[in-house]
Amino acid sequence: MTTEDAVTVEAVESLRDTADPRLRELLGALIRHLHAYARETRLTRSEWEAAVAFLTETGRTCTDTRQEFVMLSDVLGLSTLMETVHGHGGPGTTESTVLGPFHMTESPVRELGADIDLVGTGEPCVISGAVRSTDGTPLPGAVLDVWQADPHGHYDVQQPGHQPPGNGRGLFTADGEGRFRFRTCVPSAYPIPTDGPVGALLKATGRHPYRPAHIHFIVSAEGHAPVTTHIFVAGGEHLDSDAVFAVRESLVKDFAATDDPALAEELGMPNPFRHARFDVVLERA
Known part of the structure; x- marks a missing residue:
């Protein structure tokens, strides 16, 4: 097992005491897919920081009459x-x-x-x-x-x-x-x-x-x-x-x-x- 794989295994294993089995399943799959994406694309630190900034700004743009996260979900299909x-x-x-x-x-x-x-x-x-x-x-x-x-x-x-x-x-x-x-x-x-x-x-x-x-x-x-x-x-x-x-x-x-x-x-x-x-x-x- 590579060090990269070990990080993924450890992160998924951290969910072992999650009381809700469906939550444990969802978060485990999310971790595995996110980690696989980062490995596949060789995501850079600056790209990761840009993604965090993008999501932060998406949240800030939401108001009582505008749901930017829904629009993001929409345009990504x-x-x-x-x-x-x-x-x-x-x-x-x-x-x-x-x-x-x-x-x-x-x-x-x-x-x-x-x-x-x-x-x-x-x-x-x-x-x-x-x-x-x-x-x-x-x-x-x-x-x-x-x-x-x-x-x-x-x-x-x-x-x-x-x-x-x-x-x-x-x-x-x-x-x-x-x-x-x-x-x-x-x-x-x-x-x-x-x-x-x-x-x-x-x-x-x-x-x-x-x-x-x-x-x-x-x-x-x-x-x-x-x-x-x-x-x-x-x-x-x-x-x-x-x-x-x-x-x-x-x-x-x-x-x-x-x-x-x-x-x-x-x-x-x-x-x-x-x-x-x-x-x-x-x-x-």
Whole structure:
């Protein structure tokens, strides 16, 4: 055994009295992988110091309305990997994807059909659909937590004093047939914040910071596993190069141009408007 190997063995052995076996397993694996990384890359002292400084600055950048560590996990693909490993239900269920760093506040409860675009600066659209179980049974009372950026790519928590609190957010309860509907604006592609260490990392690696246009959902219903997901605007930019690797083909939806004065009046929309259909299928828990 080399001296390098002996350090790893000793560090793992130091966990032998850890009462929680899962904690012991997780920390042991972390030590082994970190040590293997350092040996494989022949990590220098200055590189190690730079990594410590990077993580320190990542922590300092976090606030009540900004989660830089979540963004770091996102741009390294770890968040999407977690969803790939754990987030998918059975065949036919709605695919899951990343939570993202801006689910930082409670969405206000809104009535079905309400408008979550409180500033009215974007292209009007309606999102409608139904929540059902894998056997097709509607799920009345399903809860949909929805949030999105404004047409300029900013969430309400990023612009306090400019956007009203709760702009782009809503907590909806599906009707007796599992149906839901709300009004909003067509989302746009936007860059994740680049003024912190994650932005510096993207620049250093020659990567762009953009996410394709999307709306976030968390959908839950009694007796079923919840799903954290998005819908993406078909034909939009960056669908093939999402900075956080979250696009799923099944979640790309057509925001169809609709010119129907009678339907617009029924939905409380100006005419013409855009309309996207998103049906959610949940797996029984």
